[in-house]
Amino acid sequence: MSESSTDSNCSRRYCKCRSEIKHWTSWTDLNPRRRFEACCNNRNSKRGLHFFAWVENERCPRGKEILPGLLRRLRGMEDELRATTENFRLMEEEKNKLEQKLREEEEEIKILKKQNLGIGQQVVVLKGEILSYQLRQRWFRVVVLLCFMIVILFINMDDLVV
Ligand SMILES: [Zn+2]
Numbered sequence: 001m002s003e004s005s006t007d008s009n010c011s012r013r014y015c016k017c018r019s020e021i022k023h024w025t026s027w028t029d030l031n032p033r034r035r036f037e038a039c040c041n042n043r044n045s046k047r048g049l050h051f052f053a054w055v056e057n058e059r060c061p062r063g064k065e066i067l068p069g070l071l072r073r074l075r076g077m078e079d080e081l082r083a084t085t086e087n088f089r090l091m092e093e094e095k096n097k098l099e100q101k102l103r104e105e106e107e108e109i110k111i112l113k114k115q116n117l118g119i120g121q122q123v124v125v126l127k128g129e130i131l132s133y134q135l136r137q138r139w140f141r142v143v144v145l146l147c148f149m150i151v152i153l154f155i156n157m158d159d160l161v162v
Contacts, residue, residue: 015039015051023055032067034059 013021019041026034031054039050059067 015041017041017050019050021051027071029068029071030064032059032064032071 015021017039019039021037021039024036024038026032026036035055036053037055038052042050058064
């Protein structure tokens with residue numbers, strides 16, 4: 001039997017076992033949505049030891065016929081809702097994991113960018129060095145050429161003198 005409790009605090013009554021008597025609603029196929037009062041200690045017992053009493057009369061045959069089907073549909077919908085909620089929770093978890101991964105990758109990209117900036121600076125320094133080397137090389141060529149010309153000039157002058 002499945003029941004739900006609807007507690008009414010206004011008039012508290014107690015069973016022989018000193019437990020409180022509360023209002024409940026039955027959701028069984030035999031007594032769908034039929035209210036009853038029962039001892040909190042043992043609300044399923046209809047016999048002797050604990051208090052139990054139906055508050056409402058039995059449902060009419062048509063109600064008895066329709067309500068179980070409706071209740072089954074309701075339970076089916078509740079199950080579906082639970083499954084959807086669970087799916088949603090899983091998707092939320094997946095989303096959080098992906099967001100965490102994204103944050104980590106963004107952090108990695110930041111580090112790589114910093115490294116790249118360092119490499120860029122090194123490249124600039126190397127380019128500067130290459131340029132100054134090329135300049136020195138040009139001057140060296142000019143100097144060598146001048147020396148060669150001077151030597152040739154001296155040789156020719158020697159020839160002129162002789
Ligand atoms: Zn009792």
